[in-house]
Amino acid sequence: MPSSRPYDVGLDKNEANFVALSPLSFIERSAAVYPERTAIIYGARRQTWRETYARCRRLASALAQRGIGPGDTVAVMLPNVPAMFEAHFGVPMTGAVLNTLNTRLDAEAIAFMLEHGEAKVLLTDREFAAVVEKALAMVGGAGGVGDTRRPFVIEVEDDDAPAGKHLGDVSYEAFLAQGDPAFAWQLPSDEWNAIALNYTSGTTGNPKGVVTHHRGAYLNAVANVVTWEMPRHAVYLWTLPMFHCNGWCFPWTLALQAAASVCLRKLDTAVVFDQIREHHVTHLCAAPIVYGMLINAPEAQRAGITHPINGLIAGSAPPAAIIEGCERIGIA
């Protein structure tokens, strides 16, 4: 008779064959299993999972070349453009933490977050140039440009961005070009390592940082699929900002299901319905107020949309009028 039971194996969680739970594993798998499926749609632009994974690895590689690694913060001040999606993979692939900034905040709040989170790199967009320029000047007190506490600024160029000053030390595409598309990134050494840092809007004092770990992001991303019964290759419209709790973990959920991300610079109901019609969007998420906008949009904007759309809602409890209105316009 054995002296210890066969399942007293003294499992070492740090042993070599322990694999951390991380949503980064999803993009590697989708790029391998569904390389030619569409990952990103943005205006006339189309990107497969193979291309998107390569671009994320380029981003990680270029960041690593600048010394970014575990424990560092990379902040992003971006609308729901492809680079915002890519940052959710490329940044944590280096071990660094992604800090998505709420693009509606003022320079003081942004400066506070950049300082408090100690962002070493900032990805930004011309649309927010005025706020970002002012915030950067505040970082490190009167430091401004030249202050070592000022993050390295990467400007994501976009022909659809409104006019604005060019702020970047480098453009996003030039930065990616420095990176290796076959970069050998690593899963985190510990699944409890931070993947993302998000700040509250500071309505009752200074913003407070909320940290998500790789394990939590993995489990939440999977739970989105299970709870919503979201099928593989869904077509998802980015009506929910990715800076809101990382878009409820949907960048990672979409990678898990090899779904298509229809990116959206701004919420304009005519554009939203155009995108739904053109790409046969099956899923979207939004706060109640956005559903209110869609319900109250001119009916002509919805012409020709006959397929059912799955809408996830969150925020304060949605009023009955919103729920009824959504059903009326085909979002259940």
Next chain:
Amino acid sequence: MPSSRPYDVGLDKNEANFVALSPLSFIERSAAVYPERTAIIYGARRQTWRETYARCRRLASALAQRGIGPGDTVAVMLPNVPAMFEAHFGVPMTGAVLNTLNTRLDAEAIAFMLEHGEAKVLLTDREFAAVVEKALAMVGGAGGVGDTRRPFVIEVEDDDAPAGKHLGDVSYEAFLAQGDPAFAWQLPSDEWNAIALNYTSGTTGNPKGVVTHHRGAYLNAVANVVTWEMPRHAVYLWTLPMFHCNGWCFPWTLALQAAASVCLRKLDTAVVFDQIREHHVTHLCAAPIVYGMLINAPEAQRAGITHPINGLIAGSAPPAAIIEGCERIGIA
């Protein structure tokens, strides 16, 4: 500027608010959210998730009253009857490990497993009385009845069981009656604790024990839903023995999706097709040989089945004839 980054939170994985990944959480949730949905169908018997959860808690409570707890083994020698499903929850709710025995093995192999796994309790069925009686006599060498190494035997009574000797120290229903349906079971203190122990069939020597932990069972159960796109409230037919790797973790997957388990004592193609027709079965799993039996069954047995059935296959790579045959009879 802060001296440490906001996400250097020094997370303590053993802190009070850490929740272990365990598939036991699925049945608690389904019993709370879908209490009146059907969990189990067996012949004329129907059991809701509320009833099933209460029975599992009774089993855990009665086992705990007998001193069963973390580190103990409970073995089961059962066909795919409701008690087999319940054991997948009631046994690990005590912290004990479930050892499902392959009902096709001989007394020598069963005796080896009972001894090696140090089973303190054995749930068995009249159908296997001859083998179990012989195996019990071998446990502890010549010990047999009266030997303290002999497990406490619970007989799962079933009117559909073939004739056989009654072996139990107590019947399953009498045992459950001793238990508390509101038993305050606990999630494991460590998600890496064992939930199940399964032995190989010992074709090349003594059987080898394979241990599954709560974390692995949780992740595999969830992966079954994601990979198979298995919807909530699916109707699942138990063509795959639960003693095979815990039915590929499907007892736990079905609890996650509040799906219905159509239990099946034995594989008879007429019964299989009757059950598919009667309960509108949507999902089943099986080894290639079982699909071969279904394909080669008289066509009349399939009469009236027009809905599509999702079949998962595993084992050695299925021959093309099996795949083609399955498609021909409506299993994809």
